[in-house]
Amino acid sequence: MTHGSEKRVRNRHLTVRLSPDERAAIDEAAERAGLMPGSYARNTLLGAPAPRQVRRPAVERRELARLLGELGKIGGNLNQLAKDKNSGVIVYEGEINAAYRAILEMRDAVLKSLGREP
Numbered sequence: 001m002t003h004g005s006e007k008r009v010r011n012r013h014l015t016v017r018l019s020p021d022e023r024a025a026i027d028e029a030a031e032r033a034g035l036m037p038g039s040y041a042r043n044t045l046l047g048a049p050a051p052r053q054v055r056r057p058a059v060e061r062r063e064l065a066r067l068l069g070e071l072g073k074i075g076g077n078l079n080q081l082a083k084d085k086n087s088g089v090i091v092y093e094g095e096i097n098a099a100y101r102a103i104l105e106m107r108d109a110v111l112k113s114l115g116r117e118p
Helices: 020-033 037-046 061-086 093-113
Strands: none
């Protein structure tokens, strides 16, 4: 039995020099199309059909950047709560619940960005 890599006929490389802006534009267009940059380039240059299975879901970069910022805020809040608790300061249950709710909201937003139901 042969493996997929042994059956591949695409064994030649094409190197193209791009500016950082050009590469970013290609990566963004590939992401919008739900393709890897190589598949997107092959499709654009040759009109080759897209692969049967897309390797990664298209994800909104802005949404993920926003979620990363929110994660930083929540991490800072939890760190502050732990520091206060270890210093003998009273930590209220409402503060912990607020941090927990924020984590649940982030989980739902990540699932939505990945095209899944929360």
